[in-house]
Every structure is written in C-alpha cells, then in structure tokens.
Amino acid sequence: MRFLFSEDLETLREGTRSFLEGRNPAERLRQQDSPSLWGELVEMGLLDITDSLPLAESVALFEEVGRVALPEPLADTAAIAVPVLRSLDAAAKRASTSRVAVCHPLCPFANQAADADHILYFDVDRVLLLKPEEAELATQESIDPWRTLSTVRPIGGEVIAESSGASDFAAALGAVAASAELLGLADRMIRMATDYAATREQFGKPIGTFQAVKHLLANAQVKLEFARPVVYRAGFALETPGLTRDIAVAHAKVAATDAAIFAAEQAIQVHGGMGYTFEADLHFFMKRTWALAAIWGSREHHLGVIDQGLFTQSVGTGPQNSFQHKKANGS
Amino acid sequence: MDLHYTDAQNAFRQEVRTWLAGNVPAKRLPSFDTEEGFEAHRAWERKLKEGNWGMVTWPKEYGGRGCDLIEWLIFEEEYFAANAPGRVSQNGIFLLGPTLMEYGTDAQKARYLPAMASGDEIWAQAWSEPGAGSDMAAIRTKAVREGDTYVINGQKIWSSRAVFADWCFGLFRTDPDSARHKGLSMILLPLNSPGVTIRPIAQLDGDPGFAEIFFDDVRVPSENLLGPEHGGWGVAMATAGFERGLMLRSPARFQRTAEKLLALYRENEDTASPATRAAVTQAWMDAQAYCYSTYMTASKLMNGGAVGPETSCNKVFWSELDRAMHRAALSLSGAAAELDAPWLDGYMFSLAGPIYAGANEIQRNIVAERVLGMPRG
Numbered sequence: 001m002r003f004l005f006s007e008d009l010e011t012l013r014e015g016t017r018s019f020l021e022g023r024n025p026a027e028r029l030r031q032q033d034s035p036s037l038w039g040e041l042v043e044m045g046l047l048d049i050t051d052s053l054p055l056a057e058s059v060a061l062f063e064e065v066g067r068v069a070l071p072e073p074l075a076d077t078a079a080i081a082v083p084v085l086r087s088l089d090a091a092a093k094r095a096s097t098s099r100v101a102v103c104h105p106l107c108p109f110a111n112q113a114a115d116a117d118h119i120l121y122f123d124v125d126r127v128l129l130l131k132p133e134e135a136e137l138a139t140q141e142s143i144d145p146w147r148t149l150s151t152v153r154p155i156g157g158e159v160i161a162e163s164s165g166a167s168d169f170a171a172a173l174g175a176v177a178a179s180a181e182l183l184g185l186a187d188r189m190i191r192m193a194t195d196y197a198a199t200r201e202q203f204g205k206p207i208g209t210f211q212a213v214k215h216l217l218a219n220a221q222v223k224l225e226f227a228r229p230v231v232y233r234a235g236f237a238l239e240t241p242g243l244t245r246d247i248a249v250a251h252a253k254v255a256a257t258d259a260a261i262f263a264a265e266q267a268i269q270v271h272g273g274m275g276y277t278f279e280a281d282l283h284f285f286m287k288r289t290w291a292l293a294a295i296w297g298s299r300e301h302h303l304g305v306i307d308q309g310l311f312t313q314s315v316g317t318g319p320q321n322s323f324q325h326k327k328a329n330g331s
Numbered sequence: 332m333d334l335h336y337t338d339a340q341n342a343f344r345q346e347v348r349t350w351l352a353g354n355v356p357a358k359r360l361p362s363f364d365t366e367e368g369f370e371a372h373r374a375w376e377r378k379l380k381e382g383n384w385g386m387v388t389w390p391k392e393y394g395g396r397g398c399d400l401i402e403w404l405i406f407e408e409e410y411f412a413a414n415a416p417g418r419v420s421q422n423g424i425f426l427l428g429p430t431l432m433e434y435g436t437d438a439q440k441a442r443y444l445p446a447m448a449s450g451d452e453i454w455a456q457a458w459s460e461p462g463a464g465s466d467m468a469a470i471r472t473k474a475v476r477e478g479d480t481y482v483i484n485g486q487k488i489w490s491s492r493a494v495f496a497d498w499c500f501g502l503f504r505t506d507p508d509s510a511r512h513k514g515l516s517m518i519l520l521p522l523n524s525p526g527v528t529i530r531p532i533a534q535l536d537g538d539p540g541f542a543e544i545f546f547d548d549v550r551v552p553s554e555n556l557l558g559p560e561h562g563g564w565g566v567a568m569a570t571a572g573f574e575r576g577l578m579l580r581s582p583a584r585f586q587r588t589a590e591k592l593l594a595l596y597r598e599n600e601d602t603a604s605p606a607t608r609a610a611v612t613q614a615w616m617d618a619q620a621y622c623y624s625t626y627m628t629a630s631k632l633m634n635g636g637a638v639g640p641e642t643s644c645n646k647v648f649w650s651e652l653d654r655a656m657h658r659a660a661l662s663l664s665g666a667a668a669e670l671d672a673p674w675l676d677g678y679m680f681s682l683a684g685p686i687y688a689g690a691n692e693i694q695r696n697i698v699a700e701r702v703l704g705m706p707r708g
C-alpha cells in the first residue's frame with residue numbers, strides 16, 4: 001500500500017508542466033492560427049505515455065494538460081485510443097505518430113476529427129477504426145473555441161472489436177483523463193483568481209486582503225484537495241474491470257467536476273466585472289471546464305452509477321472497504 | 332502507486348479484528364463526559380493496553396507496537412468497524428504523544444508516554460482562555476519562573492474532560508514582558524496540584540464535558556517544560572498540526588458514520604426523499620475522499636515527506652461532512668429525531684467540530700494565506 005506517485009513520475013510531471021506552460025501560455029489561447037504543437041507532443045513522448053507508464057501514473061500528466069487548457073486533443077489519442085488499441089491487440093493499427101479522434105456514446109461529438117489520421121468509433125457493442133474520409137462529419141459548435149466538434153456517421157472503416165468491453169474501457173479511460181484535466185483546470189483557475197486578488201485594489205487595498213474573498217478561494221481549494229486523491233484512486237482502478245472500477249471512476253468524475261465547476265464560479269466572482277469579459281483569460285479555462293464536465297459521462301450519469309452501486313448492488317461500504325484486500329475482507 | 336494491502340498488512344488487520352471481536356464491550360459505554368463513563372472508558376483503555384493496542388504507532392519501549400501509519404489506519408478501520416468505545420485518552424495519545432516524540436527529552440518520553448498508552452494518566456488540553464479562543468496568542472495565564480519552579484496564575488476554559496482527567500498540557504506566558512506569540516511555553520502539570528481549582532461547565536447535552544481551570548500560585552517543576560522556554564508557540568503549532576492533520580479524526584470514523592447512514596436510509600427507503608438519497612450518496616463519497624486523502628498523506632509522511640498548512644483543509648472537510656451526515660440522519664428519523672438517541676447526540680457533537688481544534692473560519696484564513704499565499708489583511 002503506497003498512495004503516492006514515484007519520484008520519477010513527479011520529475012516527469014514537472015518537466016511536462018514547464019514544457020506545456022512554456023509552449024502554451026494563456027496568450028496562445030487567443031491565437032486561433034497558432035501552429036500546432038502536435039509534433040512537439042509526439043517528440044516529448046506524450047502520445048505513447050501509457051506504453052511507458054502504468055495507467056495509474058499517466059493520470060498525473062493529464063492534470064498538467066488541463067492546467068494549460070491545451071488546445072491539442074492529446075487525451076483522445078494518448079489516454080484513450082492507445083490503451084484501447086493495445087487492449088485489443090490492435091496497437092499495430094496505429095502508427096506511433098498518428099493522431100486519433102474518438103467518438104463514443106458518452107462522447108458523441110468527436111473533437112478535431114477532420115485533422116485526425118483515424119477516428120476510433122464506439123458503438124454499444126462494436127468498435128470501428130475509420131479514416132476521416134470514411135465518415136460523414138456534421139459540425140457542432142462548442143462553447144470552447146478550441147474544440148472543433150462533429151458528429152460522426154461511419155460509411156466505411158474496419159470493425160476491430162465486437163464486444164462491450166472495449167467501449168466500457170474507453171469510457172473509464174475517458175472519464176479519468178477528463179477528471180485529471182479538470183483538476184488541473186481547477187487549480188489554474190484558483191491560482192488566476194489568487195493572482196488577480198493580489199493586484200486588484202478597492203477601498204485602498206488589494207481585494208485579496210478581504211476575508212470574504214479569501215474564503216471563496218479557500219473553499220475552492222478544500223474541494224480540490226479532496227477531489228485529487230479520488231481521481232488518483234480511480235486511475236489505479238483502470239486496469240481492473242468490474243464494479244470497483246466503475247464506482248471509483250464515477251466518483252472521480254463527480255468529484256473533479258464539482259471541484260472544477262466550483263473553482264470556476266469562485267474565480268469569476270473574485271474577478272468581478274473583468275471576469276465576465278472575453279478580455280480576461282479566465283473564460284478559456286471555464287469553457288474547457290464546462291466541456292469536460294459534459295463529456296465522458298455527465299454528473300448525472302456518474303451519480304447514477306454510484307447510486308446503483310450503493311443502493312442496488314450493495315457495494316462494500318464502511319471503514320473496512322477503503323480498498324480491496326483479498327484475504328482479510330469479509331473472512 | 333500501489334493500492335493493495337500487503338500480506339503482512341492483511342495479517343495485521345486480521346489480528347486487530349480478532350482481538351477486538353473478543354474484547355469490545357457488548358454494551359455501549361456511558362458517555363465519557365460523565366464520571367461513571369469516564370472511568371468505564373479508562374477501564375477500556377487498560378484493556379486495550381493488555382492487548383498492547385494502546386497506541387500502535389509508538390515504539391515498543393513506550394507502550395506501542397512500532398507500527399507505521401498505514402497500519403495505524405488499518406487499526407482505526409477495524410476499531411470503528413467493531414464499534415469500539417471512543418478514546419478517552421485521545422488528547423494524550425493523538426496530540427500530546429506525537430508532540431512529545433518531537434520535542435520531549437528522553438526522560439520526558441519515558442515518564443509520560445507509557446502511562447498515556449495504558450490509560451493510567453489521562454490528559455486534558457489547556458489552551459483556551461476567556462480572552463483567548465481563536466486568538467490563542469492572546470493567552471495571559473502566567474507561569475513565572477522561580478529557580479527550578481514555575482508559579483502559575485490565571486485561568487483556562489473549555490478544557491474537555493478536565494473534570495475527570497489526571498494531567499493537563501497547554502500554553503502559558505513565561506515571559507511576563509512578552510506579547511502575542513513570543514514568550515509562551517508549553518507546560519505539563521497534574522490537575523491535582525495544590526492551587527488548581529476545576530469548575531465543570533455543562534455542554535450542549537447537559538454533561539460536564541467542559542471545565543474551567545483556575546490556577547492560584549500553582550507550583551510546577553521546570554522539568555515539566557516541553558520544548559524551549561518561551562518557544563511554546565512552535566510546539567503548540569506542532570500539536571495543532573497533528574490535531575487538524577492526521578491523528579485526531581481518522582477517516583474510519585466518518586466511513587463508519589456514512590455506513591450507518593446508508594443503513595438508516597435503507598430502513599426508511601419507502602418514505603425517504605430523493606434529496607436525502609443524494610445527501611447520503613454525497614456523504615459516502617466524501618467519507619471515501621477523506622480516506623483516500625489520508626492514505627496519501629500517510630504515504631507521503633512514510634516516504635520522508637512533511638505535512639504543511641494544507642492540513643487545515645482536512646479539518647474543514649471532515650467537520651462539515653460529519654455535520655451533514657448527522658443532519659441527513661435526523662431528516663430520515665422523522666418525529667423520532669427529537670428523541671435523545673445516538674444520531675441526535677452525534678448531531679450535537681458534530682456542531683462542535685467546526686469550532687474546536689481551531690474554528691473553521693480560522694482554518695479557511697490559513698488555507699487562503701498560507702496555502703494560496705493571499706495577502707494578510
């Protein structure tokens with residue numbers, strides 16, 4: 001039992017953070033024509049991160065992706081497509097530099113599908129791998145300026161699996177990656193508000209000296225502190241299908257969504273009128289938050305899973321069921 | 332990252348479970364805020380000591396088992412699952428004990444820890460004064476040094492179970508010319524010292540769980556100083572760190588309450604509202620979240636890390652969770668919620684959680700100023 005990332009991972013996380021902060025500062029989010037960082041992400045090895053790291057550890061890197069609201073849809077390929085294709089022994093179908101968009105019942109609008117090399121398409125009980133030209137894409141407009149969405153109707157492609165297992169796995173991977181990004185977003189928004197409160201002055205002093213303002217952000221920080229371990233716990237459950245995984249993942253998505261939505265609400269409040277503008281950077285992070293809250297299972301969806309677990313399937317509760325333990329439990 | 336228990340940890344769990352199954356009293360003990368209940372709880376502490384379970388994380392020589400923090404969490408999980416009695420020695424074992432480990436001399440550790448682990452000496456905390464609650468640096472009770480003796484004069488208040496306890500520890504102003512955080516010292520003293528007067532104060536439930544402690548020329552040997560003279564603030568902050576951080580309220584306590592709340596919901600499912608069902612679900616999630624967070628903190632400490640001001644988040648989180656769980660339980664209880672029963676008792680005590688161990692508003696100030704770095708006002 002060790003609920004801690006390795007030092008190597010923390011080093012990798014630091015490196016990833018400074019790379020992403022350096023290459024994707026908030027100003028870049030205003031430049032819709034900014035050149036893609038995809039090639040650099042590939043060079044960093046981020047696409048194949050789950051080949052070199054356990055899924056549980058890769059989660060930490062998506063926190064960093066969320067922190068900068070990265071426009072490139074890294075999670076679709078790195079957090080979802082790569083592990084799913086690997087689990088289907090279909091890894092060869094994806095060249096190491098290729099970019100995959102994902103369409104799934106819980107994520108029905110594929111992001112930047114036209115720019116992808118492949119679309120991984122999940123039906124209830126089959127998985128298709130398509131080229132963008134093997135699908136009819138109908139544009140949908142996201143509130144997030146960096147998410148170019150479309151519905152996907154396959155008109156060709158290859159069936160690579162015919163079972164629900166891969167779809168369930170993708171749903172879990174997608175929900176945990178989105179949860180991790182939401183943690184990063186929450187942290188970033190709290191920091192943005194903290195910085196703003198240190199410089200904006202009213203009544204002759206920084207608004208951050210007012211206790212009412214402090215408590216808005218302290219509350220957001222408390223929520224974040226107690227969402228983070230829940231997401232990490234779900235990351236550890238990813239490899240093992242079953243009720244434990246389903247509930248851990250559902251809990252993660254609810255906790256991370258609640259923490260990020262709450263952080264966004266406190267952050268805009270602290271920014272005052274400036275928060276309600278396009279000029280302040282905050283909106284990019286809020287909009288990404290709303291988008292990620294909606295996909296890979298809404299709050300309603302995941303609360304339903306937990307409700308089922310607690311009230312219908314009678315999942316083990318209480319202090320002896322913090323984690324799975326083979327021998328001692330229930331004996 | 333490895334969230335599986337080892338075979339040794341599973342075996343330890345089994346050992347705790349077996350012992351508790353054979354020893355936990357079948358009947359709930361009377362409240363430890365009454366004389367009878369206090370002594371019944373002391374007897375239970377002695378029983379725990381017989382099994383060598385007094386404080387599992389301490390070194391063997393001080394009455395412990397040398398367990399690590401994960402084993403402590405396992406012990407706590409089994410303890411709460413077994414409905415074992417509340418720890419009347421909590422101020423000693425969870426708060427003063429760790430502080431002694433950090434600041435005590437070898438002689439002090441040998442003198443105090445074993446008697447603490449066995450329930451032979453039960454400790455009260457003496458921080459608060461009528462004029463020094465949240466603002467603890469306003470402490471005025473004086474301890475004036477005369478050779479190798481401190482002479483104490485003044486008054487403490489809200490001291491839990493001091494009416495029945497044997498010893499107390501707290502902060503006293505040892506430098507009469509000092510102000511605020513400077514010039515305070517942590518001193519340990521027997522509550523039966525000449526010059527000590529203890530006046531009970533009835534708590535919300537009517538039991539004398541609080542006391543005022545009056546000091547009238549109480550003489551205490553200077554060897555009862557814990558940590559540096561005039562440097563008591565730092566020592567007290569270490570105690571507060573344990574209190575808010577890891578030890579005082581282990582996650583098992585809240586997971587057990589959540590489990591009972593789920594059971595209560597199931598009994599009342601026919602009449603319960605969706606709103607309460609949502610509250611019950613949220614309670615379960617939050618209790619789990621607190622558990623995961625604590626395992627993370629324990630792992631960090633075991634890996635040589637330290638905890639900082641972020642522990643103030645813990646206190647806010649668990650105290651407000653506890654209150655929400657009891658509120659939901661009362662909502663499920665219908666007209667019977669009015670009757671004196673465990674959920675109502677628990678609700679009353681849950682109202683104290685956001686006040687004691689540093690009020691939650693103060694914790695939020697700490698989170699804002701010391702975790703987020705917001706400007707002091």
Ligand SMILES: Cc1cc2nc3c(=O)[nH]c(=O)nc-3n(C[C@H](O)[C@H](O)[C@H](O)COP(=O)(O)OP(=O)(O)OC[C@H]3O[C@@H](n4cnc5c(N)ncnc54)[C@H](O)[C@@H]3O)c2cc1C
Nearest residue numbers: 456457458459464465489490491683686687688689690692
């Ligand atoms: C059940 C229980 C057990 C206790 N046991 C002990 C014990 O064993 N030993 C001991 O020494 N003490 C004990 N206490 C006392 C406890 O530590 C104090 O009650 C607590 O520190 C608050 O101090 P106070 O009661 O003077 O409230 P006050 O400090 O007067 O606070 C009243 C209200 O004002 C708010 N407030 C105060 N200052 C600020 C500020 N700067 N910013 C924002 N809000 C502020 C508080 O948050 C609170 O809501 C216990 C209390 C309880 C309820």
